[in-house]
Amino acid sequence: MSTQPLSGSELEDIKLMAQKHFWPHAKPAGDISEETGLKTITKGEGIWLYDENDQPWYDTTSCLWLVNLGHGRTDIADAAYAQMKEVSFTPMGSFSPPTAKLSAKIASYSPDKDSRVFFVSGGAEANETAIKMARKYHINNGESSRYKVISRRNSYHGATYATMSMGGGTRPPYEFEPLMPGSVKIANYDSYRYGFSTISEEQASEEYAKDLERAILGHNPSTVSAFIAEPISTATGIHVPNKAYFQMIREICDKYGVLMISDEVITGFGRTGSWFAIEQWDVTPDIITFAKACTSGYLPIGGAIATKKISDAFIGDESKTFTHLMTFGGNPASTAAGVKTLEIMEDEHVVENSKQMGDYLMSKLEELYKYDIVGHVRGGKGLLNAVEIVKNKDSKEPYPNLAKKLGPLYNKYKMIGLPSPIGIQLAPPITVNKNEIDDLVERTENVIKDL
Ligand SMILES: Cc1ncc(COP(=O)(O)O)c(C=O)c1O
Structure with missing residues (x-):
């Protein structure tokens, strides 16, 4: 099935509708002029x-x-279409074959092959899920005092309230203050200008990692739940941390019982030449978040991948259950598109x-x-x-x-x-x-x- 490009009065009508009624994300509304507009x-x-x-x-x-x-790519579209014709949504307390298949496939590409995947519909939801998961993990382990989330200044983790609080979000975020209680910021990695008056990347990377330790100590370790970072932050200009950085970060998180979350919403699924970027630092985070490229953007998807150690803490009596629900998480059409996307990635x-x-x-x-x-x-x-x-x-x-x-x-x-x-x-x-x-x-x- 092919569609004809719009033309003539039909195109003009569409543009008028956009000009008058469409509210674009993070752009001024109503401008569809060629020079500056949509x-x-x-x-x-x-x-x-x-x-x-x-x-x-x-x-x-x-x-x-x-x-x-x-x-x-018609093959991804066909996979979603075929699934929609079988069943487009399954009720709570059930799952569909592509949803199970995609969770297993994603686990097989993750650093911990026994991981479990919690599906949502996008990157911000994935990060919200990860920080709630971290909090509940600590509660299940008898450490309910841990709620603070440490993140790096000017990162981007999404535009919802909590994710904006962890990153630049909608800049400048102070317009939307007060932010999420317990959001703590440390320095972000800069491989060009460095920071802390250091003169080499080696020195700088050590200081960047130590900044996490300083923040944990300064905020009372028994109140800190998680640290979140993108392996390579696009928001701050694609600085690639050196080998030592994330290994030090992992050690510091372990030392203080803080969960490490790798936000792979951009870097996941091959973007950096590996399935997930963080594996290139030989580090296993506790939770990896993903979205975007899991379906190559053909349908909305997102998720949090928890290692076995984390997900096992949610098994047991009912009080341990992760009572967190997003309607479209793991829907059959999106996961069918995801399975097809990953099959294509393997085959090609x-x-x-x-x-x-x-x-x-x-x-x-x-x-x-x-x-x-x-x-x-x-x-x-x-x-x-x-x-x-x-x-x-x-x-x-x-x-x-x-x-x-x-x-x-x-x-x-x-x-x-x-x-x-x-x-x-x-x-x-x-x-x-x-x-x-x-x-x-x-x-x-x-x-x-x-x-
Ligand atoms: C690193 C990172 N995390 C999270 C998000 C938020 O994803 P979404 O826009 O799907 O909510 C983005 C979006 O670009 C991102 O780049």
């Missing part, structure tokens, strides 16, 4: 998104880091492709250091990269008003993505090939030349 996207195929004039745009960030298998060796193409992209991006304004090229783990643009390479002074300048240049070079205040972020579908990487680097270089 685009009308009518179709997608592979790395390409097509606008109302059938013009192809390069999807430089897999939309919001989720369409990992590219656009227009997509995780390996992410690693190989990621290495290739990184090597091409490093050639951009020849430009005076290219301060730092980050990535090297799969297809999650950033090119930081600066005013002055020696002083690392930020480039002024960058996001505003990048917007029109993205339009000029037909790139759909997320122009950011630090520079250019690249995360194409992980099925991308070498020619398509060359094309992406050429567009990126054109933007840099124009700047």
Whole structure:
């Protein structure tokens, strides 16, 4: 079944409806002008998104880091459709075959193969679930005083109240104060400017990890429930921590009985060249959260993967049960799309492709250091990269008003993505090939030349 692109008065009507009634996320409503406004996207195929004039745009960030298998995959759509025709929803106290199958598949890719998966509908719900799970874990173990959640400044864990309290959320979050009680912040990892007046990444990474210990001690360890971090934070500009960092974090969490949560909403399912990013630090978190790419973005999904140690604490008398419910969590259509997505990833060796193409992209991006304004090229783990643009390479002074300048240049070079205040972020579908990487680097270089 194919659909015709909209045209003529039908297209005009759609645009008027959007202008008048559609409330976009995190953008001003009502602006559908070509220069600054919302685009009308009518179709997608592979790395390409097509606008109302059938013009192809390069999807430089897999939309919001989720369409990992590219656009227009009828096999994922068919799997969801087939499941919807069998049964589209199952009642409480039951489960459907794809839901069971997806939980087993996800466990098999997790660091702890005996994990259990609690399904929800998105990333924020996944993180809310994880922090409630951590709290209840401690209650079940007789430590009900543990409720505080430590997170890293300017991370992003979602836009709901609790997740916003743990990260930048909707910036600036203080507009929405008071935040969740017990939200404690520590420094985030910066592989370019470092912190704590350190002069090498090695020193800095140790200080970043020690900042967690300082926070736990400063807040009374017996009140601290969990620490949450993205293995590679996209919100703070894709700084890749060194080998020691997460290993130290794991040791500190163990020392004080604090649960470690790895937010893999972006990094999960192959984005960084492994099924989950945290495995590249040889660390097993207590809980991993995921969403987006589990269905390659074709249907909403999310979840919290708990190790056996954590999930076993919920088994026993009724008081131990995790009384937490999200209506759409684990629904058959989404999980069928998830199973298909993971089967495709296995059959087409997509995780390996992410690693190989990621290495290739990184090597091409490093050639951009020849430009005076290219301060730092980050990535090297799969297809999650950033090119930081600066005013002055020696002083690392930020480039002024960058996001505003990048917007029109993205339009000029037909790139759909997320122009950011630090520079250019690249995360194409992980099925991308070498020619398509060359094309992406050429567009990126054109933007840099124009700047
Ligand atoms: C690391 C991370 N965690 C959580 C979320 C929230 O996910 P959602 O928008 O599905 O609620 C996001 C969204 O981009 C994210 O990047």
